[in-house]
Amino acid sequence: MTLAIAERVDNRREKVVRHFALTDTIFHWACRLAAIAVLVILGGVFVSLVSGSWEALAKFGPAFLTTARWSPVTETFGALAPIYGTLVTAAIAIVIAVPVGIGIAVFLTELCPRPLRRPIGIAVELLAGIPSIIYGIWGLFVFAPFLQRTLQPFLIDIFANVPVLSDLFAGPAYGIGILTSSLILAIMILPFIASITKDVFDTVPGVVKESAYGIGCTTWEVVRRIVIPHTRVGIMGGVMLALGRALGETMAVTFVIGNSHRLSASIIAPGTTISATIANEFTEADADVYVSSLMSLGLILFFITFIILAAARYMLLRMGRQAGA
Amino acid sequence: MTTIYARRKATNAMMMGLCVGAAAVGLAWLALILGALLYKGLAGLNLAVFTEMTPPPGSAGGLLNAIYGSVIVSVIAMLIGTPIGILAGTYMAEYGRFSKLTMIVRFINDILLSAPSIIIGLFVYELIVRPMGHFSGLAGSVALAILVIPVVVRTTEDMLSLVPNALREAGTAIGAPRWIVIRSVGYRAAMSGIVTGVLLAVARISGETAPLLFTALNNQFWSSNLNAPIASLPVTIFQFALSPYQEWQQLAWTGALIITLTVLTLSIIARSLTGRKEGH
Numbered sequence: 001m002t003l004a005i006a007e008r009v010d011n012r013r014e015k016v017v018r019h020f021a022l023t024d025t026i027f028h029w030a031c032r033l034a035a036i037a038v039l040v041i042l043g044g045v046f047v048s049l050v051s052g053s054w055e056a057l058a059k060f061g062p063a064f065l066t067t068a069r070w071s072p073v074t075e076t077f078g079a080l081a082p083i084y085g086t087l088v089t090a091a092i093a094i095v096i097a098v099p100v101g102i103g104i105a106v107f108l109t110e111l112c113p114r115p116l117r118r119p120i121g122i123a124v125e126l127l128a129g130i131p132s133i134i135y136g137i138w139g140l141f142v143f144a145p146f147l148q149r150t151l152q153p154f155l156i157d158i159f160a161n162v163p164v165l166s167d168l169f170a171g172p173a174y175g176i177g178i179l180t181s182s183l184i185l186a187i188m189i190l191p192f193i194a195s196i197t198k199d200v201f202d203t204v205p206g207v208v209k210e211s212a213y214g215i216g217c218t219t220w221e222v223v224r225r226i227v228i229p230h231t232r233v234g235i236m237g238g239v240m241l242a243l244g245r246a247l248g249e250t251m252a253v254t255f256v257i258g259n260s261h262r263l264s265a266s267i268i269a270p271g272t273t274i275s276a277t278i279a280n281e282f283t284e285a286d287a288d289v290y291v292s293s294l295m296s297l298g299l300i301l302f303f304i305t306f307i308i309l310a311a312a313r314y315m316l317l318r319m320g321r322q323a324g325a
Numbered sequence: 326m327t328t329i330y331a332r333r334k335a336t337n338a339m340m341m342g343l344c345v346g347a348a349a350v351g352l353a354w355l356a357l358i359l360g361a362l363l364y365k366g367l368a369g370l371n372l373a374v375f376t377e378m379t380p381p382p383g384s385a386g387g388l389l390n391a392i393y394g395s396v397i398v399s400v401i402a403m404l405i406g407t408p409i410g411i412l413a414g415t416y417m418a419e420y421g422r423f424s425k426l427t428m429i430v431r432f433i434n435d436i437l438l439s440a441p442s443i444i445i446g447l448f449v450y451e452l453i454v455r456p457m458g459h460f461s462g463l464a465g466s467v468a469l470a471i472l473v474i475p476v477v478v479r480t481t482e483d484m485l486s487l488v489p490n491a492l493r494e495a496g497t498a499i500g501a502p503r504w505i506v507i508r509s510v511g512y513r514a515a516m517s518g519i520v521t522g523v524l525l526a527v528a529r530i531s532g533e534t535a536p537l538l539f540t541a542l543n544n545q546f547w548s549s550n551l552n553a554p555i556a557s558l559p560v561t562i563f564q565f566a567l568s569p570y571q572e573w574q575q576l577a578w579t580g581a582l583i584i585t586l587t588v589l590t591l592s593i594i595a596r597s598l599t600g601r602k603e604g605h
Contacts, residue, residue: 020502027504031420034412035430038478041471042433045444048451103347111341112348120352122596127355129525129592130585131532133559137566137581138358141365141574187358190351218337241439248441250535251563275443275535282450282539298447302440309436 049302052295059289064296070261070277072285077293079300081261085178085271086301089253090246092182092267093189098239100186101193106223108194109201121198128191136255139184140176144256147183148175152268170266176258178271184252189242196241200234200319201227234319240312244305250275274301359585366582369575374583379545379561382570388580390547394462394556397549398541399530401466406473407523413474414481414519419507422486431482438475445471446536454540462548462555465541472533473526480522484515521595528591532584534559558584 056077057064067078108121152173159165204227212222228235258270259280272280274297285291373387380386413430421427449468454460488511496506512519542554543564549555562580565573 020505024502024504027507028420031412031416032426034409035416035421035426037409038413038430038434038437038474041474042437044452045440045448048448049444052447052451100347100351103344104351106344107348111344120348123352126589126592126596129528129588131534131559131588133532133534133562134362134581134585135358137562137577138361140566141578142361187354191355194351218333220337220340221333223340244439244441248443250441250443251559254563255566275441278443278447279535279538283542295447295451298444302444305439305441305444306436309439310432313432313435 045302049295049299053292053299056289056292056296060293064293065300068261068263072281072287072290075287075289077290079274079293079297081263082272082274082277082297083300084263085257086247086273086275086304088267088271089178089182089185089257089273090243092179093185093246094239094243096183096186097190097193097242101190101242102197102235104190104194105197105201106227108198109227110219110223121195124191124198125195128195132188132249132252135184135188135252139180139252140255143184144175144180147180148173152179155268167265169268170264171268173268174258174270176256177269178257178267181253181257181271181273182267184256185246185249188249188252189246192245193238193242196238197231197235200231200238203234203319204230231319233315237312237315237319240308240315244309244312247308248275248301248305250279254279274298362578362582362585365575365578366585369579370582374576374579378547379556379565379576380572381545382568383572385572386576388558388561388576388583390544391556391558391561391580392583393547393549394541394544395531395558397551398462398465398537398555398557399469399527401463401551402469402473402530403523403527405466406470406526407477409470410474410477410522410526411481411519414478415485415507415511417478417482418485419503419511430478434475434478437471438479441535442472442533443535443538446539449536449540460540460542460554462541462551462553465537465555465557466551468536468540469530469533472530472536476526476529477519477522480525481515481519484518484522485511487518488514517598521598524591524595524598528588528595531587531591532559534563538563 060067060077064077064079065083066080067076068080069076069078070081071077104124108117108124112120152171152175155169156171156173159169208230209222209226212226217225253273254276257272257276259272259276260270261272261277262269264271278294278297282291282294285294373385374389375387375392376389377385377387378390379388413434417427417430445468449464449471453464453467457464492510492514493506496510497503501509537557537560541557541560543560544554544556546556558580562577562584565580566577568574
């Protein structure tokens with residue numbers, strides 16, 4: 001009698017255990033597949049861009065990279081103008097935003113009165129999340145007309161007789177153009193740089209800074225000799241991330257760049273970037289080779305940003321290991 | 326001797342002055358943008374914005390169909406992206422914390438996290454729009470879902486990694502199989518963090534324009550058909566802002582204000598969720 005009951009209990013236990021083992025395996029594999037899906041997505045992005053751009057790349061060959069002519073009518077396409085615009089706008093934006101961003105981070109970590117530190121830090125982080133279309137619409141309606149009236153005529157006038165600079169700042173002042181886009185990008189990546197730099201500044205051990213203060217260093221000397229060397233890799237990582245963002249940014253730039261495929265030495269002139277070209281022209285592209293050329297632009301952007309972002313992550317990873325050790 | 330001190334003090338004063346200046350200028354600039362947005366956006370904010378359809382050029386109207394389309398596309402995107410993101414994050418934190426796969430996925434995920442969103446749009450165009458032969462709301466949702474996944478993966482992994490192992494061991498010690506430990510111990514302990522990640526993901530996609538331009542396209546009219554082009558707030562803003570019509574431009578500003586307020590509200594809620602946990 002008791003034996004039979006024991007057997008029944010054993011049977012049920014075995015069933016429950018088997019059920020648990022099964023659900024456990026299912027869940028384990030569901031998780032694993034989801035993780036693999038992340039890899040598949042990036043792989044898919046690459047494969048689809050290559051297949052989409054195949055036609056244009058086969059037709060134009062390597063000359064696609066070095067041709068500035070972009071003519072949907074004759075179906076000849078070259079990527080030089082967008083590539084140039086992308087690199088120049090991102091470079092100018094970084095040159096402006098990095099010193100200011102680091103300045104904000106120094107202010108937040110060393111100078112700001114303690115009660116204000118958290119609110120300002122949070123405000124900076126919130127601003128980093130504002131969608132880029134907001135910056136775009138502001139740039140178009142407020143900032144570009146403002147530049148057209150003030151900064152651009154000023155730059156054109158003041159450098160009119162200086163040899164190289166007169167070409168760099170050659171008018172007319174349209175308001176929109178490469179310089180305007182660069183400034184908007186700079187404003188946009190500013191909170192981003194500031195909040196990352198602040199985070200890596202916070203990893204500097206207090207003891208190290210205090211010992212520098214203890215031997216009589218000024219605040220600037222502590223920042224220059226202790227904080228920045230200690231966090232150099234992290235700052236570089238943050239800057240590269242911001243660069244990746246500036247290179248791929250679409251909406252903020254599309255509004256104010258002017259979408260002109262003419263290469264111009266003047267940074268006041270309208271130009272275009274890879275992402276702005278795609279955003280402006282993709283739905284209008286009728287011919288297959290047109291679509292394919294836009295896909296090729298996407299592929300080029302993918303390559304550039306992938307390398308930059310990979311380098312950035314590698315640097316931040318090294319930084320994290322340093323902080324952990 | 327004193328000249329050295331004087332010089333060091335002067336350098337310090339100058340550099341610190343520059344830092345304060347940078348902070349003042351940077352923050353003032355951003356305040357200026359938000360101010361302009363409030364000023365121009367509020368001017369057009371009225372009930373009609375939420376009750377009327379997008380108007381034809383030159384007449385008044387609202388943004389109802391655009392807001393509705395945005396909500397539908399975003400909800401579907403979250404329904405696709407959140408489970409995948411949470412499961413992948415679970416794998417990385419619970420099953421394969423030190424495995425090679427986790428290391429690679431973490432690296433790739435971080436790249437996806439900051440990849441240009443317009444490239445995701447191109448990918449989905451090749452993946453869905455071209456085979457189907459037409460633009461569709463579903464394609465827009467998939468594009469946004471791909472932007473959701475990395476955000477959710479990242480926060481889920483981070484939050485589950487913070488759960489102390491002793492809790493898991495306690496669960497295992499009373500005989501719970503692993504997935505029940507994860508569900509009843511891991512998820513429960515990391516709940517507020519995971520919800521934060523989901524909210525941040527919603528905040529991220531609610532303003533995304535580029536990936537919708539050539540997936541969901543746009544629609545002048547009320548439509549909830551996921552198999553056809555659907556209106557969305559960001560794309561409508563883009564189209565209206567670049568138009569020459571006064572009424573459209575005003576609606577673009579109002580739409581921009583709505584998006585910004587949504588994003589800021591979501592981020593603040595997300596922040597207060599984790600903030601409370603840190604306070605404990």
